[in-house]
Every structure is written in C-alpha cells, then in structure tokens.
Amino acid sequence: xxxxxxxxxxxxxxxxxxxxxxxxxxxxxxxxxxxxxxxxxxxxxxxxxxxxxxxxxxxxxxxxxxxxxxxxxxxxxxxxxxxxxxxxxxxxxxxxxxxxxxxxxxxxxxxxxxxxxxxxxxxxxxxxxxxxxxxxxxxxxxxxxxxxxxxxxxxxxxxxxxxxxxxxxxxxxxxxxxxxxxxxxxxxxxxxxxxxxxxxxxxxxxxxxxx
Amino acid sequence: xxxxxxxxxxxxxxxxxxxxxxxxxxxxxxxxxxxxxxxxxxxxxxxxxxxxxxxxxxxxxxxxxxxxxxxxxxxxxxxxxxxxxxxxxxxxxxxxxxxxxxxxxxxxxxxxxxxxxxxxxxxxxxxxxxxxxxxxxxxxxxxxxxxxxxxxxxxxxxxxxxxxxxxxxxxxxxxxxxxxxxxxxxxxxxxxxxxxxxxxxxxxxxxxxxx
DNA sequence: ATGAAAGTTGAACCGGGTTTCAACTTGCGA
DNA sequence: TCGCAAGTTGAAACCCGGTTCAACTTTCAT
Numbered sequence: 092x093x094x095x096x097x098x099x100x101x102x103x104x105x106x107x108x109x110x111x112x113x114x115x116x117x118x119x120x121x122x123x124x125x126x127x128x129x130x131x132x133x134x135x136x137x138x139x140x141x142x143x144x145x146x147x148x149x150x151x152x153x154x155x156x157x158x159x160x161x162x163x164x165x166x167x168x169x170x171x172x173x174x175x176x177x178x179x180x181x182x183x184x185x186x187x188x189x190x191x192x193x194x195x196x197x198x199x200x201x202x203x204x205x206x207x208x209x210x211x212x213x214x215x216x217x218x219x220x221x222x223x224x225x226x227x228x229x230x231x232x233x234x235x236x237x238x239x240x241x242x243x244x245x246x247x248x249x250x251x252x253x254x255x256x257x258x259x260x261x262x263x264x265x266x267x268x269x270x271x272x273x274x275x276x277x278x279x280x281x282x283x284x285x286x287x288x289x290x291x292x293x294x295x296x297x298x299x300x301x302x
Numbered sequence: 303x304x305x306x307x308x309x310x311x312x313x314x315x316x317x318x319x320x321x322x323x324x325x326x327x328x329x330x331x332x333x334x335x336x337x338x339x340x341x342x343x344x345x346x347x348x349x350x351x352x353x354x355x356x357x358x359x360x361x362x363x364x365x366x367x368x369x370x371x372x373x374x375x376x377x378x379x380x381x382x383x384x385x386x387x388x389x390x391x392x393x394x395x396x397x398x399x400x401x402x403x404x405x406x407x408x409x410x411x412x413x414x415x416x417x418x419x420x421x422x423x424x425x426x427x428x429x430x431x432x433x434x435x436x437x438x439x440x441x442x443x444x445x446x447x448x449x450x451x452x453x454x455x456x457x458x459x460x461x462x463x464x465x466x467x468x469x470x471x472x473x474x475x476x477x478x479x480x481x482x483x484x485x486x487x488x489x490x491x492x493x494x495x496x497x498x499x500x501x502x503x504x505x506x507x508x509x510x511x512x513x
Numbered sequence: 514a515t516g517a518a519a520g521t522t523g524a525a526c527c528g529g530g531t532t533t534c535a536a537c538t539t540g541c542g543a
Numbered sequence: 544t545c546g547c548a549a550g551t552t553g554a555a556a557c558c559c560g561g562t563t564c565a566a567c568t569t570t571c572a573t
Binding site: 296 | 346347425429431432439442446466469470473474476477478479480482483485487488489492499503504506507508510511512
C-alpha cells in the first residue's frame with residue numbers, strides 16, 4: 092500500500108487508458124454498453140459480434156476500439172457491472188430485516204424478482220463461467236463470503252444453532268447460494284413462478300434446518 | 303406411443319446416418335470422442351477446434367465428418383453422454399440407502415467425488431447452458447424430477463415432514479440440486495475439500511430442515 | 514474565434530476455423 | 544482371391560469476424 096497508486100475512482104467501465112473525456116464520449120460508451128448487454132444477452136458471447144453491437148448502438152465499427160481493447164474486454168467490463176447490479180438490488184432488503192434468516196428469505200425473493208426482470212443479466216453472468224472465469228469466480232466468492240459472514244454473525248445472536256462451526260457455515264453459504272442460483276434459473280429465467288412461494292418454501296427448510 | 307418408431311437402440315453417439323458399420327469405424331469414433339472430451343474440457347467449446355480434436359485423436363481432419371455433421375453435433379453428443387455418466391455414477395448409492403435423506407447425503411458425497419475426478423465433464427455440462435441449452439435443461443430437469451420423486455416417496459414413509467406439499471418438495475428438489483452443483487464447483491472443481499465433510503454439513507442442515 | 518485534443522468513420526487487412534471432396538487405403542464377405 | 548463398401552486423407556475452398564488506421568468531424572478551453 093506504500094506506493095502512491097492513483098486509482099481512477101472507478102468511473103466508467105472502459106478499458107484502461109480509454110476512458111471517455113467528454114460528454115459525447117460518455118454517451119457513446121453508454122450506447123455501446125447497452126447494445127452489448129442486449130446482444131450478449133440474446134445471442135451469447137461467441138454468437139455476438141462487434142459489428143452487431145456497434146450496429147445496435149448506432150455507431151461505426153471503429154468507434155468500439157476507442158473504448159475497448161477487444162470484445163473480451165467489453166464482456167469483462169459488462170460482467171463486473173452486472174455483478175454489482177445484482178448486489179445493489181439485493182442489498183437493501185438485507186438492511187431492514189430483524190432476523191437474519193428472514194433476511195436470507197427476502198434476499199432470495201428479491202433475487203428471483205431481479206432475475207425475472209433481467210434474464211439477460213442472469214445469462215451474461217452465467218456465461219462468464221467460460222468466457223471470463225476470474226470475474227465469475229470473484230462474483231460468487233464475494234457473494235458466498237457475505238452470506239457466510241451473515242450466518243456467523245446470526246449464530247452470535249442465537250438466531251442460528253451454535254452447534255454449527257465456522258467451517259460448516261461457510262459450506263452452507265455455498266449451498267444456499269447454489270440453491271438460489273438454480274431456483275432463479277428454473278423459476279425466473281426458464282419460466283416464472285411466484286417469487287414469494289419459492290422463497291417461502293426454501294426459507295422454511297433453511298430456517299428449521301439452521302435454527 | 304402408437305406409431306412404430308424404430309429408435310436405433312442408442313448405439314453410438316454419432317450424427318444420424320453416420321454411425322460406424324465396422325470395428326475400425328467404432329474405434330475411430332471412440333478416439334474422436336475421447337479427444338473431444340479432453341479438448342472441450344481444457345479449452346472450452348469455442349476455443350476448441352475440429353483440427354485440434356482430430357490431431358489429439360490422431361486422425362485426419364476429414365475423418366471427423368464421417369461421424370459428425372458439425373462441431374456442434376459432436377458437443378451435443380458428448381453432453382448427453384456425460385449427463386448419463388453422472389447419473390450412472392450416483393445411482394448405485396441411492397439404491398442401498400435405508401433412509402432417503404441419508405441417500406441424498408451420500409448422493410452428494412458421490413457427486414463430489416465424481417466432480418473431483420472428472421472436472422472436464424463438469425465443465426462440459428456447464429458450458430452446455432450456452433452451447434446446447436436443450437441438453438442442459440433436460441439434464442437438470444430429469445435430475446430435479448428424480449430428487450422430487452424421492453422426497454415425495456420419503457414423505458410417504460414418514461421420513462420427511464408431512465407438512466410439505468408436493469409443490470414445495472418440487473421447489474426443494476431444485477434447491478438441493480443447485481446446492482449440490484455449486485458445492486461441486488467450489489469444493490471439487492476449483493479446489494478439493496473432503497467430500498465427506500462437505501456432504502455431512504449439508505446433509506445435517508437438510509435433514510433437520512426436512513424431518 | 515480558434516486550434517488542438519477528442520471522437521468518429523468504414524474500408525481493408527488479417528488470421529483462423531469449418532467444411533468439402535476426389536483420390537486413396539483397408540477390410541471383409543462371397 | 545477378388546471386388547466393393549467402408550473408411551481415411553489433407554489440400555483447398557469458403558466464410559466470417561476481429562482489429563487497424565488514416566482521413567475526417569466535433570468539442571471545448573483559452
């Protein structure tokens with residue numbers, strides 16, 4: 092931490108050294124990002140083309156390379172962006188929950204709502220497993236770590252059985268996250284069921300399993 | 303089911319009309335399939351090339367097209383094959399389990415062992431979500447259906463709380479399956495932990511949640 | 514108002530990968 | 544043994560999409 096590394100307060104998700112320096116540039120970048128979300132969401136990474144993206148965005152082919160080093164770099168930027176979006180959507184419901192397990196139930200319900208409304212986001216994050224494994228891993232590792240931290244803190248408050256060790260709660264965090272992801276796939280992306288019913292059933296099992 | 307559809311008793315996974323008719327052909331096809339498993343497992347679908355696969359297999363480029371219509375067709379054949387492999391590996395442990403929930407615990411343990419030993423298989427099935435969605439969906443839908451059936455039957459025997467409805471158990475089947483998949487990713491593919499410890503922790507939660 | 518920096522354009526370059534095919538080899542049944 | 548069906552070969556046709564770049568336009572600070 093000694094060296095004075097000026098990190099550009101995480102402005103825009105362009106490739107480094109290619110950030111827009113103008114209002115116009117900002118707008119163009121935004122258009123490209125939006126178009127990319129649509130294209131990647133519909134066709135997947137390898138079926139998508141830079142030509143297709145720029146056409147959707149209404150800009151010329153070459154413009155793409157003023158903001159991104161490559162198609163991969165764009166995908167990477169997008170994944171990190173969506174990862175944050177998911178977190179930001181779910182975060183608030185965790186704030187105002189008295190009980191931690193009720194918090195998890197609501198988080199699932201909120202995630203299901205989000206997945207239903209943003210299937211493309213869901214798909215892009217999933218595809219990152221192959222296209223940008225580092226981003227994928229980071230997304231799920233930070234998510235799991237947060238869940239585990241909540242469970243451990245809940246155990247301190249007596250809301251989770253004290254018989255569970257830290258190690259066990261870390262494992263269970265992954266189990267809960269995996270359950271959420273697949274429930275999202277099945278009941279929000281493939282077809283939509285009532286988020287509340289799904290979250291209630293799952294919450295019931297987890298609650299009586301952990302309490 | 304009235305029509306007399308003679309389905310070719312699921313011989314070899316070649317494209318239809320391209321099945322080998324000779325011992326030699328059978329051998330060549332096998333070599334291609336094995337090479338493909340390695341190539342797809344290591345590099346992923348789009349980074350893999352037919353050239354690369356045939357080189358690994360030690361056959362000429364053109365030979366590939368005597369057995370498959372396209373690279374996609376090969377991938378598809380492979381996914382269906384691996385899907386069956388996973389099932390066949392886990393099935394036996396379900397047979398000889400007195401208690402249904404103990405069966406699920408052992409199934410997870412067995413799945414983790416399999417995933418650890420066959421990361422490439424795990425990866426190929428995962429990539430099918432994008433490359434061959436139909437196969438992917440079928441794989442998980444049949445898996446979830448089986449789990450749900452076991453839970454419902456267990457409820458009949460009093461091993462699962464009779465307060466759970468069919469609908470709820472179907473949801474929980476997806477939750478359990480998702481948990482298993484992510485536990486496999488984290489504790490078998492990314493790094494390997496003791497399958498028993500992982501399965502025990504998860505089994506403990508599920509058992510007290512469902513009983 | 515002005516000119517330098519930022520942004521835009523799309524034709525052309527480029528490499529790689531899939532697929533075809535006609536000539537060749539192998540194996541097996543008669 | 545013979546001959547034909549099955550299988551093999553790899554060069555070449557074909558296609559496609561990523562990336563570059565030099566000319567051009569717009570923006571904005573002075």
